[in-house]
Amino acid sequence: MNAPVASTPPRKLRVATVSLAGCFGCHMSLLDIDERLFDLVERVEFDRSPLTDIKTVGEHDRCDIGLVEGGLCNAENVEVLRAFRDRCTVLVAVGACAITGGLPALRNHLDVGTVLQSVYGRVPDDPELPLPLNRVLPIHEVVHIDHALPGCPPPADAFWQLLQDLMAGRAPASAPGLIRYD
Amino acid sequence: MSAVDPTFDLDGQPVPLQPGDTILSAAARAGLDIPHLCWSDEVSGSASCRLCTVLADGRPVAACVTPAVAGQKVECRTASLATQRLRLLQMLFVEGNHFCPGCEKSGNCVLQVQAERAGMTALHFEALNPERPVDASHPDVLFEPNRCILCQLCVRASDEIDGKRVFAIGGHGIATRLLIDSPSGRLGDSALSVHDRAAHICPVGALLPKRVGFAVPIGRRRFDNEDTRG
Numbered sequence: 001m002n003a004p005v006a007s008t009p010p011r012k013l014r015v016a017t018v019s020l021a022g023c024f025g026c027h028m029s030l031l032d033i034d035e036r037l038f039d040l041v042e043r044v045e046f047d048r049s050p051l052t053d054i055k056t057v058g059e060h061d062r063c064d065i066g067l068v069e070g071g072l073c074n075a076e077n078v079e080v081l082r083a084f085r086d087r088c089t090v091l092v093a094v095g096a097c098a099i100t101g102g103l104p105a106l107r108n109h110l111d112v113g114t115v116l117q118s119v120y121g122r123v124p125d126d127p128e129l130p131l132p133l134n135r136v137l138p139i140h141e142v143v144h145i146d147h148a149l150p151g152c153p154p155p156a157d158a159f160w161q162l163l164q165d166l167m168a169g170r171a172p173a174s175a176p177g178l179i180r181y182d
Numbered sequence: 183m184s185a186v187d188p189t190f191d192l193d194g195q196p197v198p199l200q201p202g203d204t205i206l207s208a209a210a211r212a213g214l215d216i217p218h219l220c221w222s223d224e225v226s227g228s229a230s231c232r233l234c235t236v237l238a239d240g241r242p243v244a245a246c247v248t249p250a251v252a253g254q255k256v257e258c259r260t261a262s263l264a265t266q267r268l269r270l271l272q273m274l275f276v277e278g279n280h281f282c283p284g285c286e287k288s289g290n291c292v293l294q295v296q297a298e299r300a301g302m303t304a305l306h307f308e309a310l311n312p313e314r315p316v317d318a319s320h321p322d323v324l325f326e327p328n329r330c331i332l333c334q335l336c337v338r339a340s341d342e343i344d345g346k347r348v349f350a351i352g353g354h355g356i357a358t359r360l361l362i363d364s365p366s367g368r369l370g371d372s373a374l375s376v377h378d379r380a381a382h383i384c385p386v387g388a389l390l391p392k393r394v395g396f397a398v399p400i401g402r403r404r405f406d407n408e409d410t411r412g
């Protein structure tokens with residue numbers, strides 16, 4: 001009768017992250033939240049991410065948040081992005097490349113065959129290689145995006161603000177000073 | 183009886199006006215910011231960008247060319263105008279090729295700071311990625327048309343300040359572009375000098391004096407100390 005009331009800790013949010021046609025700089029900036037990482041791991045668990053060894057997004061449990069770095073430069077990027085959209089409740093475009101295509105999109109007015117030819121001396125045809133797209137696409141051109149975190153990379157404080165807002169169940173608001181494009 | 187200065191109302195603030203004032207010039211003198219891209223007090227108005235659109239007694243007008251009228255009620259900071267400004271800025275971004283991470287104007291760019299202030303986080307529209315070859319033919323000034331927003335500031339500065347008319351706007355719709363008055367159509371064969379006002383007035387990274395791109399490092403630029411830069 002007087003048994004103590006067991007308080008269940010709040011469920012940890014499931015977060016997946018990926019770098020498509022990106023440079024991992026956005027992931028490095030996420031790690032730049034430094035000691036706040038300790039707070040973060042109390043509140044979230046990572047699904048597919050370069051930080052884990054999980055290969056498929058949301059295979060067993062749906063993810064609450066998906067962070068997508070990088071634009072789309074090949075067919076595999078598109079497949080992974082669609083899986084993220086399918087398995088993540090809130091999908092966030094992270095960084096200039098996810099949002100605009102970024103520097104990889106500098107090739108967009110060039111012919112992809114000519115580019116491959118001049119870089120490799122031939123057009124690589126290994127069946128393991130995903131097919132390049134004609135244009136490098138920002139991710140909002142292929143799936144619906146719920147939020148975007150601009151910057152090259154977004155400042156660590158912008159990641160922290162976004163994650164805090166989402167963990168608190170608020171719509172993320174970009175504080176002045178945290179929106180930047182370079 | 184003392185004469186009371188005529189004023190108009192901008193979002194609840196009285197703004198004194200002088201003869202010949204536009205809504206934007208009067209607001210600027212009073213230290214009130216109406217977002218704008220193609221206006222400068224150095225040259226005549228051209229109403230090219232429409233970022234300065236306000237409601238004057240309920241009617242949308244370009245504040246940079248609309249005469250200020252005493253007693254008028256002008257609205258700028260409304261939710262619907264804010265959305266309109268955001269969409270307009272997003273259209274300017276997708277119509278060109280703006281790679282801010284690799285642009286030497288970053289931190290000094292008026293388009294960029296307006297987008298930051300408008301809260302732009304994403305493009306919203308499809309990136310058009312137009313093909314626009316760079317013109318590096320001039321020894322001292324680079325023309326990077328991928329970043330040109332057709333604001334006509336260089337057109338007006340060359341005409342009204344430098345007395346040269348090096349630039350004009352040509353074409354229609356999405357094919358509109360900046361024309362250069364020279365036999366080859368290239369900047370190197372034009373009368374432009376790096377000492378011209380037109381070589382320095384571009385609000386974006388489209389007309390850039392050469393060899394000074396990083397003289398002021400990133401982090402110490404025009405807009406780096408404002409609330410828009412983290």
Ligand code: SF4
Nearest residue numbers: 280281282285291387
């Ligand atoms: S001109 Fe301005 S908006 Fe365009 S790429 Fe350069 S810094 Fe960015």
Ligand code: SF4
Nearest residue numbers: 330331333334336384
């Ligand atoms: S080159 Fe610069 S100043 Fe001239 S129209 Fe284009 S954006 Fe405006």
Ligand code: FES
Nearest residue numbers: 218229231232246
């Ligand atoms: S500043 Fe008025 S239209 Fe551009």
